[in-house]
Amino acid sequence: MADLEQARAWIAAATSLAVLTGAGISAESGIPTFRGAGGLWKNYKPEDLATPEAFAKDPRLVWEWYNWRRELIAKAAPNAAHRALVELEKHKPRFTLITQNVDGLHDRAGSGKILKLHGDIWRMRCTACGANWPDRRAPLPKLPPHCACGGLARPGVVWFGEPLPDGMMKEAEHAAASAQVALVIGTSAVVHPAASLIPYARHAGAKVIEINIEETAASAQVDCALCGPAGELLPLLL
Ligand code: OAD
Numbered sequence: 001m002a003d004l005e006q007a008r009a010w011i012a013a014a015t016s017l018a019v020l021t022g023a024g025i026s027a028e029s030g031i032p033t034f035r036g037a038g039g040l041w042k043n044y045k046p047e048d049l050a051t052p053e054a055f056a057k058d059p060r061l062v063w064e065w066y067n068w069r070r071e072l073i074a075k076a077a078p079n080a081a082h083r084a085l086v087e088l089e090k091h092k093p094r095f096t097l098i099t100q101n102v103d104g105l106h107d108r109a110g111s112g113k114i115l116k117l118h119g120d121i122w123r124m125r126c127t128a129c130g131a132n133w134p135d136r137r138a139p140l141p142k143l144p145p146h147c148a149c150g151g152l153a154r155p156g157v158v159w160f161g162e163p164l165p166d167g168m169m170k171e172a173e174h175a176a177a178s179a180q181v182a183l184v185i186g187t188s189a190v191v192h193p194a195a196s197l198i199p200y201a202r203h204a205g206a207k208v209i210e211i212n213i214e215e216t217a218a219s220a221q222v223d224c225a226l227c228g229p230a231g232e233l234l235p236l237l238l
Contacts, residue, residue, distance in 0.1 A: 003224050003225075004226060007224045007226060008236075013180075015180065016179050017092050017095050017180070017182070018181075018182045018196065018206070020098045020176075020182065020184050020185070020197055022186045022187025022188065022189075022194075024230060025101070026101060027229075028080070028229055029066075031105075032072075035190070046160055050062075052161060053161075054178075054204040056118065059144040060144050063143045067139050072106070073136035074123065074177075077105075079230075081229075081231045082106055082108075084235045088168075096113070098115040098172045099115070099116055100117050100153075101123040102117050102118050102119055104120060104122050110118075118164075119157035119158055119233070122136050124145065125154050125156045126153055134170050177201045178200035178207065185211045185234070195218065202222070209224045212227065214229060
């Protein structure tokens with residue numbers, strides 16, 4: 001409880017905040033995480049489903065997995081943790097939300113600008129002409145989907161081995177470096193470069209607060225590690 005009070009005081013005093021979220025913030029919305037109990041990567045191999053090589057080898061298989069996730073996410077709703085971040089944003093002059101999630105639940109909760117480091121499952125990209133467009137249908141009527149130009153479409157997400165969207169990491173680093181408080185919520189902190197934002201913020205002087213249901217790769221490097229579900233802890237912090 002002392003940790004919670006300390007974290008609450010840091011957040012209350014801060015005028016600039018950076019927030020990094022991961023799959024755990026959407027767990028209470030019913031969306032499975034990648035690692036940890038019930039994590040997707042226990043049943044599936046990332047290299048079979050989330051790499052450019054996997055897509056080149058079997059686009060239909062990759063699309064079946066994304067189509068399944070789109071259906072699951074379409075049925076889910078933002079939870080108390082997503083909503084708490086919307087409130088926090090309203091009260092802080094400088095606030096940057098950085099997410100590794102592709103589910104769009106921060107948008108649906110009403111967050112403003114979001115740096116989506118790993119892209120957006122609700123967008124498509126043409127592998128032939130490079131066109132990029134939104135598509136919220138779940139399920140998709142025909143797999144694999146195609147672009148108007150006839151080219152094969154791919155999910156608008158970042159796969160393992162691919163670079164992050166142009167300039168986005170620089171913007172995230174800038175936010176981390178100028179934050180008085182950095183909140184790290186529901187991430188195992190093992191996927192880089194996203195995870196590198198945590199030591200980056202701390203070295204630049206931010207108080208780093210982690211919220212997770214278990215100890216992570218980042219727990220030893222933060223100022224305050226709060227253990228519990230984000231949907232319960234975040235509203236208590238604000
Ligand atoms: P992970 O699945 O690796 O980690 C989810 C974290 O959320 C774990 O540390 C859990 O303990 C924690 N967690 C679970 N339920 C929680 C709850 N209710 N409240 C708070 N924490 C909770 O997800 P990420 O760290 O986001 O990338 O994974 C990073 C990237 O790896 C993903 O963006 C994805 C994946 O492969 C790509 O697809 C490129």
